[in-house]
Amino acid sequence: MTRDLTALTIAEARDHLRAGDITATDLTAACLTAIEGAGALNAFVHHTPEIAEEHARIADQRLRQGNAPDMCGIPIGIKDLFCTHGVASQAGSRILEGFRPEYESTVTQNLFDAGAVMLGKLNMDEFAMGSSNETSVYGPAVNPWKVDDRALTPGGSSGGSAAAVAADLCLAATGTDTGGSIRQPAAFVGITGLKPTYGRCSRWGIVAFASSLDQAGPMTKDVRDCAIMLKAMAGHDPKDSTSADLPVPDFEAMLSGDIRGKTIGIPREYRMDGMPDEIEALWAHGRAMLQDAGAKIVDISLPHTKYALPAYYVIAPAEASSNLARYDGVRYGRRAKLAQGDGITEMYEKTRAEGFGPEVRRRIMVGTYVLSAGFYDAYYNRARKVRALIRKDFEDVFAQGVDAILTPATPSAAFGLGEMASADPVQMYLNDVFTVTVNLAGLPGVAVPAGLDGKGLPLGLQLIGRPWEEGDLLNTAYALERAAGFVSKPAKWW
Template identity: 80%
Template sequence: MTKLNEMTIAGARDLLAKGEITSVALTEACLSAIDGAGALNAFVHKTPEIAMQQAEAADARPAEERASLNGIPLGVKDLFCTKGVPSQAASRILEGFKPEYESTVTSKLWGAGAVMLGKLNMDEFAMGSSNETSVYGDAVNPWRDGDSNLTPGGSSGGSASAVAADLCLGATGTDTGGSIRQPAALTGTVGLKPTYGRCSRWGIVAFASSLDQAGPMTKDVRDAAILLRAMAGHDPLDSTSIESAVPDFEAALTGDIKGKTIGLPKEYRVDGMPAEIDALWAQGREMLQDAGAKVVDVSLPHTKYALPTYYVIAPAEASSNLARYDGVRFGRRAGLNQGDGITDMYEKTRAEGFGDEVKRRIMVGTYVLSAGFYDAYYNRARKVRTLIKRDFDEVFAGGVDAILTPTTPSAAFPLGSMADADPVQMYLNDVFTVTVNLAGLPGISVPAGQDAKGLPLGLQLIGRPFEEGDLLNLAYALEDRAGFVAKPPRWW
């Protein structure tokens, strides 16, 4: 029999409903797996007491009162505020911060009966593509290349690592430029970035408010559908939350995609694309055609401007959002010398509290918002963003139901391998994912193959706004045809 912590959400849900397993046993199996996986550094704030209380409550709940996630153990990215539990966004500046409130998304999960195992590692303030900017240290991919520790991707690296290593049945992530989909691709898991506004951002530490979106990270597509339904919904506390009915996403998983049209954007065939990625993309085309879909070539002409547009808009919004961390309102305050004034306190607190990548993005963002440069950079980037969204609108208006692309330009790379590189080299990891955030669209990464070293590779499907059900069904068909079942050999 499959070990309890290795089960899917759907599999565990069904056995819990039949009374064949208990949430307490399921939770204990996950807690034991977490305790034995210190080398992965995925869980950074463990909450075993809360987990066991929630599991016992789930088991005691009458059948007619059990919601969709009753007794299911999950991990929570450290970007989500959780009442009474450290919520640091992996930053030193939020050291000691324990919110007196719960984020809307996690409130929905606990309301659906889920169990909180703890908080998961991530890049500081979600700024990174490799989980190497965290105050907790690097999260480590359970997949390995020889003796080399590999990145699990970022910023939701801890979530991806925990799901891939069976430390939890699913996890929350956030995606600002690919931070759910890229880690999912590098760890052989499924990551879904919903339409902007589908899930509330209230109680999630902000990075770039017009781009951030919460989503599920799971072991398969069905679990993503189950978890998204519990996470989604309108929230009056979030002015960007959309009043749209939340359908039963799981019910949409028929696997029938006959008559669907899938677009392949020629602009995503970038210079220097590894042959393995190109071959996987071609295989994805064949898989969808085999499932009955029509595949056509499409053009998204402004794609080439996506990365520079993103790396103007995201740092600008980060500069604004992170201005509140000043040693007065939240978190730690730097030690001061006699005679230091308030400006000294601000400068020392922010210099000590923020890591190098966060400082870099704050400085870039402040620069592009400054007098004399606002129109040249920020306003121009906003205009290009509109053109990028228009490209997608025109493709969808032309009868295309979804767009197929690679998720990442490579498989997982060794931790530390880009430490001395130009930061732009790291930013290039987001080349296939940032357009989705700029356009506010839903996107999902599905594990679809392995490279020559046996490391997982993912394919991305991009859908129409608020049609996650259709997107999930396409991903379900792709998952079925790809038949990816590989798991990382246990070494930790």
């Protein structure tokens, strides 16, 4: 083969591996070389070349024996939020320095059982709290796309995953999505990112941010790869009480691209004040592309959308304040140095003050406040009621025969690193305006690259599907992908 091995999709690599044109060892070596030359992107933060080479060797044995799974021999990156046995798993935080789990997350175990090759751990916002990868203890990952020599964000929290896939450092990566953390970075770098239905992938072994919202998903070069990778990641897990005991379909086999007779809803509430003309135009173009493919386009209403962002930023910090109470320096991770006479209370205070960054501290304090006596009903309980109304909005629309909903993925293209680092964190939170409703309702959503803005940066569209209908959603995304014909890649300046 003359083509750069790292530029292959999962589907292409799978076919070449099975045909014997390439080996998993060769493919892995090409990715490791690409990672070594891409330090400027700061995408990989823990390198595991020895593990990668061993995984590749075993994959080659399975391939020679025949009947290897689709992911066998495919080199991938793992977001630092996933616990990986014996490998640093810090969730982008100082407080988990030195933590090497004695166990493997269910999702990564599923992938490795399917023969996937782990290249290393990927950068992310601290505890997945952020939309720009700027809260990471490792420093920000950098978007491989560039304008006027400005360093751009790859989005967050799965910024390292997005950057690595877009820059061809790995063939795919795991991400997690609590309020848009797969879909927003995917849109910012021109790749495909899927947030499955809540419960489709196990949360066991994933460092928790907001337990009722977190969901793992694939970040890949195209829709077909999302389908292949999701099949390997998903499945019922008795160790996770929220994991759905449902069969995992062959999502790839459902990709016909035929969406004739499907009904696509366009929610009027997603037309935000001040929406850039380029986003509006891309949305209209997406609508036209789906209509030309045979879908019926209807206007719909999701009336409680305007309350989604405030409800999310009550519920998510509340759950985070509870989840992050376990990080205290006692059993694992960083422990602050104590002065003579300090007791356990001082140890807790100093360790958490040193270990958590400003954004995590902010969200812990907000979460603790909304759960406190006197404010629980006014904030947290009310947000839960709003969440139920948002879920009901989607249920009503799907009951009317709508198969999927088309929206923008982000309110803008990727912005410069440091541009949003203002005194007002709400400006950063507004990046989640099109994505948080999907998490609040527990629905599947996928971001598909659909065009470039006037500066040549990627823009994405989002499709939202019915619960547990990832196959149907991915098929609609496949039709949109084919119509959009997005093939642009960033210049390799790094």
